[in-house]
Amino acid sequence: MDxxxxxxxxxxxxxxxxxxxxxxxxxxxxxxxxxxxxAYLTLFAFSSENWTRPETEVNDLMGLLKxxxxxxxxxxxxxxxxxxxxxxxxxxxxxxxxxxLEAEETTRQNSGLTLVIAFNxxxxxxxARAAKKLAAMVxxxxxxxxxxxxxxxxxxxxxxxxxxxxxxxxxxxxxxLSNFLLWQAAYAELLFVPEFWPDFxxxxxxxxxxxxxxxxxxxGGVKSAAVSG
Numbered sequence: 001m002d003x004x005x006x007x008x009x010x011x012x013x014x015x016x017x018x019x020x021x022x023x024x025x026x027x028x029x030x031x032x033x034x035x036x037x038x039a040y041l042t043l044f045a046f047s048s049e050n051w052t053r054p055e056t057e058v059n060d061l062m063g064l065l066k067x068x069x070x071x072x073x074x075x076x077x078x079x080x081x082x083x084x085x086x087x088x089x090x091x092x093x094x095x096x097x098x099x100x101l102e103a104e105e106t107t108r109q110n111s112g113l114t115l116v117i118a119f120n121x122x123x124x125x126x127x128a129r130a131a132k133k134l135a136a137m138v139x140x141x142x143x144x145x146x147x148x149x150x151x152x153x154x155x156x157x158x159x160x161x162x163x164x165x166x167x168x169x170x171x172x173x174x175x176x177l178s179n180f181l182l183w184q185a186a187y188a189e190l191l192f193v194p195e196f197w198p199d200f201x202x203x204x205x206x207x208x209x210x211x212x213x214x215x216x217x218x219x220g221g222v223k224s225a226a227v228s229g
Contacts (some may be wrong), residue, residue: 001026001044003172003196016060021198023064027072032202033113034079036209040162044180048088048122062096065119069099073106080112086158087121088129116162120186123182130156159184167212169205171197189215 001022008018026043033041046061053061067202074085092100093134133156137143143152154160165181165188173194177185191208193200 001197002170002174002178002222003029003202004198006172007196007198011228012119018196018198019061019064021058023068024200025200026068028202029200030076030081030113030115031207032205033079035202036206040116040165040195041179042086042116042118042165044118044121045123046087046119047179048120048125049179051120062093065096066099069103075116077107077110080110082107082110082112082114084114085119086116086118086126087119088125089120092120097144106154114162116159118180119157122179123177124179126158127153127183129158154183164188166217167191167208169193171195171200184209187217191216 005015006018007021010016018079029043030041031060045065051058068081076079083102083106085100089097089100100117103117130153134143134148134152138145138148159181159225164184164186167190168177168181168185168188169191170177171193173192175192177190181188189212191211193204193208194205
């Protein structure tokens with residue numbers, strides 16, 4: 001969800017106003033995903049690198065997260081949305097972690113759209129933490145090195161139990177993954193759109209899905225040519 005700050009700067013507004021407008025786009029994206037019958041929607045809400053931003057901006061982002069959970073959790077729960085949070089939970093602020101846990105626990109039994117919130121998330125950190133877990137299992141004698149493979153590592157990731165993404169959309173015209181789901185997106189289709197996140201509408205979302213539907217996904221293989229009889 002890229003471009004909140006630049007959206008605001010183009011309008012002569014403080015960056016915080018861009019983040020506030022971005023929250024409205026989040027609500028629209030969640031509704032659109034539900035309409036489209038999407039099973040999993042992952043939003044990159046806050047990266048592990050975002051802590052280096054100015055303190056005032058970080059505090060505003062934390063305030064928006066808290067407001068979103070407090071105001072929208074009941075509605076999401078009523079809509080049968082399940083919330084999962086991925087990212088490191090170590091050393092999170094005491095006013096943030098309980099809210100994330102509450103959102104997960106409240107919606108745990110829901111069976112509709114799974115809304116995955118990537119918070120304090122970085123793909124390299126996620127993979128490093130997974131490798132550390134495997135190393136600890138080997139040291140404790142619960143796992144042999146011969147048992148370590150892609151499946152074993154995948155099971156230790158934050159996204160265990162969540163299918164790999166089919167489509168990754170990045171807004172604002174930037175064309176890079178920026179440490180987002182590097183392992184899981186190995187065969188995802190990538191789509192970069194020029195609009196800043198606050199301008200990401202239902203129509204843009206559906207157009208992205210239509211573009212995805214036209215892609216030829218081979219997962220490293222070759223599709224056989226159709227045989228006519």
